[in-house]
Every structure is written in structure tokens, then in C-alpha cells.
Amino acid sequence: DAGVTQSPTHLIKTRGQQVTLRCSPKSGHDTVSWYQQALGQGPQFIFQYYEEEERQRGNFPDRFSGHQFPNYSSELNVNALLLGDSALYLCASSPTGGYDEKLFFGSGTQLSVL
Amino acid sequence: DAKTTQPPSMDCAEGRAANLPCNHSTISGNEYVYWYRQIHSQGPQYIIHGLKNNETNEMASLIITEDRKSSTLILPHATLRDTAVYYCIVRLMEYGNKLVFGAGTILRVKS
Numbered sequence: 001d002a003g004v005t006q007s008p009t010h011l012i013k014t015r016g017q018q019v020t021l022r023c024s025p026k027s028g029h030d031t032v033s034w035y036q037q038a039l040g041q042g043p044q045f046i047f048q049y050y051e052e053e054e055r056q057r058g059n060f061p062d063r064f065s066g067h068q069f070p071n072y073s074s075e076l077n078v079n080a081l082l083l084g085d086s087a088l089y090l091c092a093s094s095p096t097g098g099y100d101e102k103l104f105f106g107s108g109t110q111l112s113v114l
Numbered sequence: 115d116a117k118t119t120q121p122p123s124m125d126c127a128e129g130r131a132a133n134l135p136c137n138h139s140t141i142s143g144n145e146y147v148y149w150y151r152q153i154h155s156q157g158p159q160y161i162i163h164g165l166k167n168n169e170t171n172e173m174a175s176l177i178i179t180e181d182r183k184s185s186t187l188i189l190p191h192a193t194l195r196d197t198a199v200y201y202c203i204v205r206l207m208e209y210g211n212k213l214v215f216g217a218g219t220i221l222r223v224k225s
Binding site for chain 2: 004031033040041042043044045048050055056058090092094101102103104105106107108
């Protein structure tokens with residue numbers, strides 16, 4: 001049983017560009033969340049998707065957007081990249097709309113903005 | 115902001131018990147205490163959680179004080195592979211997948 005898978009593992013972009021990160025949840029999970037982790041800090045919640053809709057959002061600008069597909073996979077899009085967007089982006093999944101006890105994380109996508 | 119306070123780092127000898135403290139003095143009655151850990155270059159991994167009672171699973175034990183203002187994560191026989199950042203989180207189930215992480219405790223297990 002594959003866990004949460006994310007692609008790509010590493011990505012290099014330049015300021016002003018746009019980026020799309022992808023996530024496939026653990027089998028049987030229908031809820032996907034995205035987190036941003038800057039170097040040396042704990043992960044910060046970006047948003048959560050359930051039933052193809054954004055259900056919760058953290059304190060991130062509109063440049064950060066997402067999508068969930070009917071197969072529960074998800075994308076994170078970041079527009080107009082800034083140097084400060086350089087971070088590890090983590091995807092997490094859970095069953096039952098996000099009210100399960102455990103949250104499973106992927107290994108993340110390391111984004112570098114030059 | 116995170117509602118928990120943890121020491122920035124701790125050392126533990128291999129084979130000994132590792133006791134990681136966490137303060138959560140403003141925890142509300144329906145918030146759970148969760149522990150995750152993050153090994154370098156990986157995503158956070160769920161360890162254990164509890165509401166009021168002490169809990170034990172195959173990975174660790176969680177001791178919550180009676181007033182629920184603090185807790186301790188116990189790794190009974192630490193190994194080198196337990197070297198990681200350990201995060202203590204208070205979670206309201208209604209918040210879904212929104213976890214508020216603090217800076218965590220870096221645990222270094224030494225041989």
C-alpha cells in the first residue's frame with residue numbers, strides 16, 4: 001500500500017514564475033492538506049481539500065491555490081513566485097473528511113526560488 | 115501561533131528512555147495532545163495522541179498531567195533511528211487537518 005506520494009521531489013524556479021506541485025493521497029483517503037515548511041521551522045498549514053472544495057485555509061495569500069480531482073489527488077499552485085516561497089511543501093492525507101485521528105504526510109517537494 | 119512550548123533540543127543515550135516534555139497551559143477541554151516526529155528529509159510521522167488518559171502504543175507512551183497543562187512523550191528504549199525533531203501539538207478535531215506546529219524539540223540519540 002503506497003503512502004502519500006508527491007511529485008516532483010525537487011524543483012528550481014525563478015522569481016515571478018508559476019509552479020504546480022502534485023500529491024496522491026494514501027489509498028482510502030479522501031482529504032488532502034498542504035503545508036509549507038521553511039528551513040528550521042515547523043510546517044505551516046496552507047489549506048485543506050475535501051470533496052473537490054477548499055474547506056479550510058491558513059494565513060497564505062491568494063497566490064497559493066489548489067485543486068482536488070475526483071480521484072482525490074491534489075495540486076498546489078503558486079503564482080508570481082517570491083524568494084520567500086523557497087521551502088519544503090508537504091502534502092498530508094486522511095480519511096473521513098479530515099476528522100480522523102491520524103494525518104499521513106508525504107516526503108515533500110523541495111522548492112527553490114532563485 | 116502554536117499553543118505548545120517545548121525545549122529546543124535534548125540528548126539521550128542509545129538504549130535509555132527519552133522523555134520529551136511539552137507545556138500546553140492554555141489547552142481547552144476538547145483539545146487533544148498529539149505528537150509527531152520528523153526525521154531529516156522526510157514528512158512528519160504520527161506517533162501518538164491523547165485527551166485525558168495516558169496512552170501507549172508500539173512506538174511510545176504519552177503521559178498527560180491531571181490538569182492537562184503539560185505532557186511527556188516517552189520513547190522507552192531510544193535508538194539512533196529515533197534522532198528527529200519531535201512536535202507536540204494540540205488539536206481540535208473540528209479543525210480537520212489543520213495542525214499548528216511549533217519549532218519542536220530536536221532529539222539527538224547518541225551511542
